[in-house]
Every structure is written in C-alpha cells, then in structure tokens.
Amino acid sequence: xxxxxxxxxxxxxxxxxxxxxxxxxxxxxxxxxxxxxxxxxxxxxxxxxxxxxxxxxxxxxxxxxxxxxxxxxxxxxxxxxxxxx
Numbered sequence: 001x002x003x004x005x006x007x008x009x010x011x012x013x014x015x016x017x018x019x020x021x022x023x024x025x026x027x028x029x030x031x032x033x034x035x036x037x038x039x040x041x042x043x044x045x046x047x048x049x050x051x052x053x054x055x056x057x058x059x060x061x062x063x064x065x066x067x068x069x070x071x072x073x074x075x076x077x078x079x080x081x082x083x084x085x
Contacts, residue, residue, distance in 0.1 A: 001041070008009075030071055033066075033069070037062050037065065037066060038062075041060075041061065041062050041065060042058055042062050045057075045058040045061065046058060059084055060081070060084060062084070063080040063083060063084025063085075064076060064080055064081060065080070066080045066083075066084075067080020067081060068078050068080070
C-alpha cells in the first residue's frame with residue numbers, strides 16, 4: 001500500500017523461520033523496529049560503552065519498551081523482560 005503512494009520502506013523481515021539459531025532469528029525479525037530502538041533508545045542511553053550495570057540497565061529499558069510496543073498488557077511487558085534476560 002505504501003509503495004502505491006510512493007513510500008519506500010526498509011525490509012522488516014528476512015525469512016526468520018528458516019534460520020538455525022535464536023540470535024539469527026532476532027536479527028532478522030522486526031528489523032526496522034530493532035533498528036529504531038537501537039538508534040533512538042539504546043544508543044542515547046549510552047549503549048554498551050558504559051559500565052556493566054548501566055549496560056544491563058540499558059538492555060532492561062529497551063526490552064521493557066519493546067514489550068510495551070507489542071501491547072499495553074503485563075503479558076507483553078513480561079515477554080519483553082523474559083527475552084531481555
């Protein structure tokens with residue numbers, strides 16, 4: 001639909017179910033969502049160039065927000081925290 005109106009979008013999925021590891025799955029699933037969280041949340045918080053505890057805090061915040069993104073329910077928040085852990 002977006003292409004009909006002249007919009008160009010980044011590819012969001014690269015066949016995530018045919019991969020062999022969970023890390024490859026996460027890299028290919030929700031590519032645009034992951035890059036948005038990385039660029040606008042994780043990096044401004046300091047990314048991985050901070051101490052160990054701030055790194056853990058940054059990852060916790062990103063996964064918490066990812067859970068909220070998928071739905072404003074405790075199930076989704078817990079889902080985000082589970083996969084963040």
